[in-house]
Ligand SMILES: Cc1ncc(COP(=O)(O)O)c(C=O)c1O
């Protein structure tokens with residue numbers, strides 16, 4: 097197991113704390129997949145409890161006694177027949193990552209990332225965040241007795257996420273700036289050795305997130321879906337999940353790969369623009385804006401990897417409007433009983449848009465990933481709801497109201 101630069105191929109020992117190669121390229125964890133193939137089998141994996149650590153052989157951990165876990169992963173893959181019928185689809189699934197311990201997919205990354213911090217003996221961890229990364233890191237650092245510092249874009253973090261980061265005991269600092277600026281600042285602190293950085297520039301964290309791909313295949317009886325649709329912000333998740341699918345295929349646990357479809361919000365779509373212009377890197381957006389605050393990101397650090405995942409998989413990238421996001425959020429809640437935060441609903445909004453454009457095969461096996469729980473952002477949900485009627489304690493009035 098080594099850290100390897102995706103750009104120049106330079107290799108680094110796994111114990112070296114480094115976030116970018118000296119050439120500036122992003123790092124990836126590489127394994128001896130031949131060895132893993134000889135060690136794992138579908139049956140062996142199935143004997144273990146579901147969750148991130150079911151896939152231990154594929155994870156960069158040396159000392160299992162150092163694992164920091166809140167039982168993350170093992171999230172439901174709902175077959176959504178009501179929604180499928182409405183949209184004219186044969187087979188639609190929602191992989192609901194909102195069911196993780198802190199309510200988002202970030203927990204999969206943090207169990208591995210904070211375990212790495214534990215192995216390295218790092219006493220302080222930190223991140224910049226639009227909300228979920230901070231909520232998750234705060235929880236895992238509490239569990240492992242580490243100090244946690246989070247940098248947030250002031251006034252742009254959903255209430256539930258802010259409450260989580262504060263309540264788990266992190267030192268929360270809000271900047272008068274956006275997420276992209278916060279990430280530059282916290283990375284500077286990491287380079288000054290003030291903390292161990294656990295944003296998605298950290299390749300160990302992303303290894304945990306690739307288990308979403310493993311788990312989808314596992315839940316589909318070791319078959320890959322035809323398409324996976326997910327929201328894209330800093331773009332670590334789509335890259336990680338694609339890596340997961342490829343590793344499962346290389347170790348012969350699946351025999352095909354899905355199209356990776358990334359969805360961004362209209363006001364924060366650097367990857368969509370680059371994809372449509374057939375470029376392999378983005379032009380950063382200076383003032384990203386969307387109701388889906390989790391993906392309000394203009395300069396995604398993993399953009400190159402995400403574009404590669406999309407292109408390698410014959411996938412695509414599309415944007416959706418805030419109105420389409422809110423409509424999809426409601427539709428999913430009211431047809432399937434699944435309450436997700438706005439960013440997550442962009443996967444459903446994207447699916448609807450792509451179906452209208454004829455860009456998705458209606459007969460395929462489609463998986464939409466919903467990345468965060470609806471309770472994270474109560475303001476957005478309440479704004480989009482019909483408010484309760486208020487009445488006196490009078491049965492006559494009540495009867496009238498319920499008939500309206
Ligand atoms: C709920 C939610 N969905 C999607 C994303 C986007 O994930 P990524 O940054 O890995 O692209 C994030 C965070 O970025 C998020 O918090």
Ligand SMILES: N[C@@H](CCOP(=O)(O)O)C(=O)O
Nearest residue numbers: 225226227228229295296330
């Ligand atoms: N949506 C993210 C943004 C940060 O992304 P990361 O994957 O680099 O941590 C968040 O929840 O903060």
